[in-house]
Amino acid sequence: xxxxxxxxxxxxxxxxxxxxxxxxxxxxxxxxxxxxxxxxxxxxxxxxxxxxxxxxxxxxxxxxxxxxxxxxxxxxxxxxxxxxxxxxxxxxxxxxxxxxxxxxxxxxxxxxxxxxxxxxxxxxxxxxxxxxxxxxxxxxxxxxxxxxxxxxxxxxxxxxxxxxxxxxxxxxxxxxxxxxxxxxxxxxxxxxxxxxxxxxxxxxxxxxxxxxxxxxxxxxxxxxxxxxxxxxxxxxxxxxxxxxxxxxxxxxxxxxxxxxxxxxxxx
Numbered sequence: 001x002x003x004x005x006x007x008x009x010x011x012x013x014x015x016x017x018x019x020x021x022x023x024x025x026x027x028x029x030x031x032x033x034x035x036x037x038x039x040x041x042x043x044x045x046x047x048x049x050x051x052x053x054x055x056x057x058x059x060x061x062x063x064x065x066x067x068x069x070x071x072x073x074x075x076x077x078x079x080x081x082x083x084x085x086x087x088x089x090x091x092x093x094x095x096x097x098x099x100x101x102x103x104x105x106x107x108x109x110x111x112x113x114x115x116x117x118x119x120x121x122x123x124x125x126x127x128x129x130x131x132x133x134x135x136x137x138x139x140x141x142x143x144x145x146x147x148x149x150x151x152x153x154x155x156x157x158x159x160x161x162x163x164x165x166x167x168x169x170x171x172x173x174x175x176x177x178x179x180x181x182x183x184x185x186x187x188x189x190x191x192x193x194x195x196x197x198x199x200x201x202x203x204x205x206x207x208x209x210x211x212x213x214x215x216x217x218x219x220x221x222x223x224x225x226x227x228x229x230x231x232x233x234x235x236x237x238x239x240x241x242x243x244x245x246x247x248x249x250x251x252x253x254x255x256x257x258x259x260x261x262x263x264x265x266x267x
Contacts, residue, residue, distance in 0.1 A: 003093040010101060022069040022101075024094065027139065030069025032102055037078040043246045044215035045072050047202045048166045050240045050248075051219050052076065052131060054230055055164060059083040061129050063158065065117035065146065066136030069098050070110065076131075077105040085110045088120040089136075118145045124158040132158055134167040142169065147181065148266035152188030152220070159222040162229035165189075167218040173210035178203075178218070179263025182256065185220040187265045193220065194257050197233035201251045201259060202241060208249055208259075 001008050006025040013019040019041070022030040031041035040046050049072065052060070059082035064073055067087030077083050085105070089095055092114035104110055113120060117136050132155045136146055145151065155165040165185070171177045182201055186193050193199040198221040207214035221230045231237075233252035241248040251259055 001097060003097065004091045005094070008094055008097060020101075022098070024068060024091075025139070027137070030071045030098075032069055032071050032074065034103060037074045037103070040071055040075050042071070042215075043204065043244070043248070044168055044217055045075075046244050046246075047217050047241060047248050048072060048133065048168075049075055049079070050244065051164065051166060051200075051202070051217075051230075051232070051237065053079070053240065054234065054237050055130065060131055061085070062131040062133065063121070063124060063129050064088065064133045064135065065121060066134065067095065067098075067112060068135075069102060070104050070112075072133060072135070073110050074102075074104060077109055082109075084108060086120075087112045088115055088117050090114065090116055117143070118151065118154070121151075121154045121158055126157045127160050129158045130160060130163050132163070132165045134165075137170070140170055147177075147184070149184045149187045150267060152185045155220070156188050156222050161222055161224035163222045164230060165218075165220045165222070167220075169216045169218060170213070171207075171216055172213040175208075175210055175216070176263070178216045179260050180266050181216075181218050181263075182260040183263035183265040185218055186260070189220045190223050193223075194253065194260075197231050197252045198223065198229070199252070199256060200232035201256055202248055204246060205249045208251065 009023050011021045018035040019033045033039035062085045064087045067089040073085045095112040200219045202217040
């Protein structure tokens, strides 16, 4: 099917007919179970959901930069009914198609906006979002304007105190991009972000050890007025990540500082 940025197609799982994968320009971009809105197939989305689950109970205001098939917004609405979410994607035709193909929450629960992610982020009301997710790619690379300290600062401006930013980073050994992403978010979220466990890196152990290419999730919590915010070094989060079907590891504090020591913040 032709879309504004190329082509899109759906492939059905022969072993699970209700599960479909959305391919955008030949790349698997989303996987959904049409009968289970809480289903997440991609490991990095499961990791993101585990972090979101540590936020206080109840609806959230979330912004997703790189909507594609909206698997994570669908899961958040399932887990936190009443949430208000915005899915942003540069491809207007793709957004029209996923509305037709998939059972997505309707507006105002989920509004889909055809816009550049950086422009959409800059236009948000400051301090209103509980969660900002960056999961945008051009091929296998995140667009340059959605990486770096200025982007991280834009995330911080959009978030309420204690709000959560999640960024999907696809990287390969020796994980130089992931190290730079951590340094960039540290520069934007304050000099105490690492020490206060407001910054974390999450991935499968083999990826963190530099053994193979994979997805790395950067999580950052905006500074708050008190110490009641999300602690990314919390033991319960670590257990939840290790308990996933594909166990994941979280680096915070001194471990994260050692990992990122060679990283240089991007502009």
